[in-house]
Amino acid sequence: MIFFLGNFFLIFLMTAPARASSILGGEWEKLFKERVTFAGFIENTTGLSIVAGDSKFTTSNRFIMNRFVIQPEFNFDFDERVKLFISWRFVKEPRYNKEARDRRRNVPSLSPLENTFYDEDSLKPWEMVWDIHPIDRLSLRIGRQFISWGETDGLRLLDVINPQDGTFSPPAAANLFSLDETRIPLWGLRASYRLVPASNTALEFIAMPGYDERRKRVDESAPTAGRWAPHPETRIALGRLFANPIGAAPVVIPSISRVWPDAGDNWRIGGRVIHSIGKLNFGLGYIWGFNPQPGDLTFKLLGTSLGPGGTTIARLRLFNDRTSIFAGHFNYPLEQLKTALKGEIALYPSKPFNISKYPGSSGLKAGPHPRHGDGITEKNTLRYSLGLDRSTLIPFLHPDDPWRVFNLSFQIFQSIIFDHEDGIRAFSTAEKIKQVSTSLTFRVSTGYFGDTVLPDVFVGYDPEGYWLANPAVSYVPPWNEKMRLSLIAALYGGRNKFKSFGSFDEKDSIFLKMRYQF
């Protein structure tokens, strides 16, 4: 709050005209007209499951989302050295009342679900950055912000500085909510110094204390560990490692705790250098402290016990709050192929993994590993991606405008665990993690009828046999640039055993987004 008030005080000081007598006069109006811009959007997203639930909408899992968002944004252009961007994000996503009713009926012993599924109603700015340029080549960005490193599209590899909001399910649906809408802003500092502008050589330093986000982003108690658990993070299949409980009822209650680090330990610090040599543009950097992706979440198993109603309680503790990443990225145009090559690399020394014995010894689907009693092992891990971006003309698919291009993007992601051990499994799905795991993505987009109809298809494939498809088509009326309607599907499939992408196959769903920009 002090920071918030402090910012407003600074705004007041910097926008106040010199003469107090003009505070209510034309100078203010002129100043705001010249230096302040206002924009934002209103959006409503409705989602329906297309494979689960009753056609009459009498079950909880048919109507899966109705999210309403308002995001006002202001730019204050004080002068060439100081600028401020500030936005607020207000979200209201009520819970489908059938869901609460089902819970009351099926698990009466548990407390009723709240009607609110996901809200953002804080007056604290969503994003609030001061851009300061004390000298020509130095830029400082201070405030609650997003910092994105990397080159990939749809999936994140180096883009792990800001956490991603797990509420925005289903996963890897790049066409439903863009990365910019699913990242969670953090307070921090980004400083960059353009060492040699002609070669795009720049030094970048980031520091994010991360002191105010810890309470919300990792589920502290997830009573049902399912899609409809009260905490949105548990929409991922959190408890698959413990899917066959020792209790009578087929329910495991993960009791999750997290030892909060001291403020100093919770910092995320990083730096990188970016440079161009000939046609090659690249960056090398280091991040200490990051935000694990859902698939990276690693928990120590502290023990199990019987819970209410014959359920099982698995006591877990989140382990990997932070780690080190040696990072690199590059892009390079292949002129002969009219294609741009891009890549990212991330080396995680001693990255923690959950490890277990499968099947478990005490009735659990997977149980404690004989050599790793706490279910954790640390391995040096390398992740990289390579991608090709190409814009191409396909005239026969564009009879109305043969020169409208198709944007094609192909990516391969690989993860390599050095000194791999048998038994390493993803906590979220209990899926076995091999020494080398691979995912492929492909995206194609174009515009029809003067870019009023915009199809965009994002697909992912795991050679293990999982796939996802995220087709979307948007309509921008030719008479109003502010409106946009999008119909989006999120489809998952493949091998139906523990599953990775496929863990969401029962959530195949369609969404209608209505967006108005102002």
Added chain:
Amino acid sequence: MKFIVHYPSPLAFRFAIRESRIALHGFLLGLLLLLIGPSELSGQQAEPKPGDTIGPHNWERVKGMVGDNLLDRIKQGYSFKIKEPTRYDVPREYVEATKRYSGKVRLGADGELLNYVAGRPFPQIEPRDPQAGQKVAWNFYWRWQGDDFKNGGGTQAGKVIRYAIEKDGSERRADFVAYFLFPRTRVTLDPKPVIPGYEHIDSLQLRIDSYPRDSAGTATFEIRYADPKRPDDLYLYIPSLRRIRRASTTQRCQTLAPSEFNLDDIDFFRGKITDFNYRLLGEKKALVNYAQKNVPYQRKQGDYLPIDEMWEIQDVYVLEITPKDPSYCYPKKILWVDKVAYEATWGMTWDRKGDYWKELALFRIPAKLPDGQVAWQQGTGYGVNVQNGRSTVLTTTRAYNQGFSPSLFTLDTMQRIMRGGNVE
């Protein structure tokens, strides 16, 4: 404004040939007049004069002076008045640089420019010169545009206002700003003529969409190298990812949504000069407007043509441009290039079937430079895709010689673009 022609084209040789044929032409013309009678030509073929009104009743008088699409619109009812021609002075620093450096400028074997420093490379164009087209192209490329400028900097809103118009008259607005820096050919701003470290770069362009909100912040950063064999570097910043993407050169042909323009259509033609072949087809009179009355010009909702602007007659070169790469999106483009400023005033494009495809026209307005000189700048223009009926109207006034730092034109700048924000 006074008429100062700094670089008159020496057409003496051509005139001599013409003179030798004048007697014959005069005889034939007289014979023709006798045969068809004076009433058939009364006023219809005469060059329009200031004060004349052009419309469907006398469209023949401007035939060949406007693009075919506009001529069709005149036939269908569009009318306007002719005004006195407007003249601008070429900024004196540019004239001095031309005098100082142009003497050593030559064309290389592949049409590349050798020994060029600043100013106009070829102040004298000889139409019979087989390399005249290439020289006009280089004069167009290195025309005076200030040492830097901001597109949109001359409007009250500080950005380029652009409307995409559908065939049925529906309109959408999409605004942007664009910053240009010419770091090795500077004639006004220090350091001159080159910013140290930028000897190998012809131009830097940073283009940022600013409206509507969802596209605001989308940016294109282009580095054009002096090396004729080195392709441009092109980067895109995508705000929904907050990441920079390397773009392939194919994207130069990509239509810039929602307009009918692509990257090479900016300023009529922004292709790399050495990637194309050029032919000077001749000289002619063209209808233009170098002193637009209203900025942007008044027009009917859903139409791209101005309703209260007058047109004027100016001398232009007709330059044909054909790509060396057969897969390039434009097989042929023709520019009408002003003979004083070497700015293009009309642009016409044909598709691979040889059908007329796009027509661009751009008005001008005076630009007051920071040092008090008055030069020209772009005003409002339109582009029509005659095949699908879509058009784009944009007002792209400029602020010249703003003293932009080279560090503005970096990838780092792209990463600090905020939606709707200003990077200056």
